[in-house]
Amino acid sequence: MPFRKTNPNKKNTSDMCFKTLFVILSINITWHFIDYYFNIDEPLLNSIVLSVLYFVPITYFVIRFLFSKEIARATFVYDAIKDIAIVLEMDADGKIKYVNSKFIELSSYSMLELIGQNYRLLSAQENSPNTFKEMMQSFKKHNHWRGDIISRKKSGDLYTLNSTVIPVIKNNKINGFMLLAKDITQEKTLTHELEMEKSKNMHRSRLESLGKMSAGLAHEMNNPLMIVSGNLALIKKNIDTNDAKLGSRFSAAEKGLDRISEILLGLKKFSRTNTSNKNMNIDIEKLIKESISLIKLNPKAKGIKIDFDFSSPQSISVLGNECSLEQVFINLLNNSIDAISLLDEKWIKISLNWTFDFLYIRVVDSGKGISSELKHKLFEPFFTTKEVGKATGLGLSIVRGIIEDHYGEIKIDSLSPNTCFTINLPINTGVNHEKN
Amino acid sequence: MKKINVWLVDDELDLGELFNEFFGSSSVEINYYDSPIKALSELSTKPAPDVFFIDYRMPHMDGDQLAKKLPEHIPKYLITGELEVTLLAEFKGVIIKPYNLKVISDILNQINLY
Numbered sequence: 001m002p003f004r005k006t007n008p009n010k011k012n013t014s015d016m017c018f019k020t021l022f023v024i025l026s027i028n029i030t031w032h033f034i035d036y037y038f039n040i041d042e043p044l045l046n047s048i049v050l051s052v053l054y055f056v057p058i059t060y061f062v063i064r065f066l067f068s069k070e071i072a073r074a075t076f077v078y079d080a081i082k083d084i085a086i087v088l089e090m091d092a093d094g095k096i097k098y099v100n101s102k103f104i105e106l107s108s109y110s111m112l113e114l115i116g117q118n119y120r121l122l123s124a125q126e127n128s129p130n131t132f133k134e135m136m137q138s139f140k141k142h143n144h145w146r147g148d149i150i151s152r153k154k155s156g157d158l159y160t161l162n163s164t165v166i167p168v169i170k171n172n173k174i175n176g177f178m179l180l181a182k183d184i185t186q187e188k189t190l191t192h193e194l195e196m197e198k199s200k201n202m203h204r205s206r207l208e209s210l211g212k213m214s215a216g217l218a219h220e221m222n223n224p225l226m227i228v229s230g231n232l233a234l235i236k237k238n239i240d241t242n243d244a245k246l247g248s249r250f251s252a253a254e255k256g257l258d259r260i261s262e263i264l265l266g267l268k269k270f271s272r273t274n275t276s277n278k279n280m281n282i283d284i285e286k287l288i289k290e291s292i293s294l295i296k297l298n299p300k301a302k303g304i305k306i307d308f309d310f311s312s313p314q315s316i317s318v319l320g321n322e323c324s325l326e327q328v329f330i331n332l333l334n335n336s337i338d339a340i341s342l343l344d345e346k347w348i349k350i351s352l353n354w355t356f357d358f359l360y361i362r363v364v365d366s367g368k369g370i371s372s373e374l375k376h377k378l379f380e381p382f383f384t385t386k387e388v389g390k391a392t393g394l395g396l397s398i399v400r401g402i403i404e405d406h407y408g409e410i411k412i413d414s415l416s417p418n419t420c421f422t423i424n425l426p427i428n429t430g431v432n433h434e435k436n
Numbered sequence: 437m438k439k440i441n442v443w444l445v446d447d448e449l450d451l452g453e454l455f456n457e458f459f460g461s462s463s464v465e466i467n468y469y470d471s472p473i474k475a476l477s478e479l480s481t482k483p484a485p486d487v488f489f490i491d492y493r494m495p496h497m498d499g500d501q502l503a504k505k506l507p508e509h510i511p512k513y514l515i516t517g518e519l520e521v522t523l524l525a526e527f528k529g530v531i532i533k534p535y536n537l538k539v540i541s542d543i544l545n546q547i548n549l550y
Contacts, residue, residue, distance in 0.1 A: 219517045222534055223448045223517070225534050226451055227448070227454060230451075230454035230457075230458065230537075234454070234458070
């Protein structure tokens, strides 16, 4: 049932009715008193005055009776609202004067803790500074403000209220505020999760199409590669084998072709983007080496020295998905490349350490480290320091997701003077084999 | 020693030439065809080879489709640049490109022994 929006600027009718009633009653009593005391014998005057005096109260009571329905309805509606929505009443300074039980439940504060408290103190730092600025601007014009407000419960958890804040106007001044709100914390979380899923899927499909492209590319390159190396071998057969210089030229050429072959092999493996099988036994040293050879294809990587420090008689295995883990290293390395390509000092060092059951990987680049404010936000989805359009900011959040899927951890070592990521992963202790 | 007859079907003609250069000798005869259709038509006029080396990705038909049309008793080897190839019933073995020439020469030696 729709109800009339009460315009806070209209003079309060019920207030007026009471005042009028008082005046009429007073005149009524006074007249009767005068009439009786002075014995006024003016019939016309008498009837006029008496009819007015009786007509007006009757009219008043009729109006009041009709209006009482409105009052009753308004009260009824207000009580209903308190059951449905979150309701707060504040004075002109923002001090809480009334909260309904829904708010008490949500905020996990008690009524005593809330009454007298300034509402602004309840709100979280996570609100954008614009929120309160906009609110003030609306209030100046005596308008409602509608928006989302993030607050903290007593327990410290955050919650979001989709709120309408109404300034209560009396005599053209703000007398207080009313806040009506709906708890949208769950909706927000769901939306956020949905966005994450969507972008993860987009990323996955982009990866797959990239993989397919790489497969085609690698495949096409194999034939000419064979032709070159085959003919090279044939030429070598027909030359003077004692000429050392010629011999070394051939070795150099053959080495170059081997490198191409390796890269193509890496690309082909990358093309097998199978991210679903999580039970693969992955040789981590081989994986990192492959990732390095892949990112060396990035033109920005030119001039960057990449060192991989790892020496172990045994190969170390991790259980999980090879493609996803490769993504992790490719992502970290590409981030490093982007960060340091314009610096004077350009290097990336990867080192591996291990205990019986855990693997510790450090990826350090010559960058000057990450500031502590950024450190916390770095792994958040959509966070990026790069310009709009240059990066989606998804990489590190997905990287962290992958590492966590593998029961590992990724952190930033802020004690290092350079930018340093540390990853630890459980070793697949069931398998340990000698390197061939 | 009988001269072995080897047929190579690969749409890359240069690879055929290379194959010939490497393995063609007094004891090995290499015939290379850059189209599976050509190879099939030659089968009706020329003597059948001792072994087939067939490329997987070719225009008109894939290597395995060609293999199905060839005489069953002759051993066939699939040469491919793909990583994801399972050994199909028609083939005795799979050789991945770029291949080590030693792999081929081993196979040829084996055939020579028969």
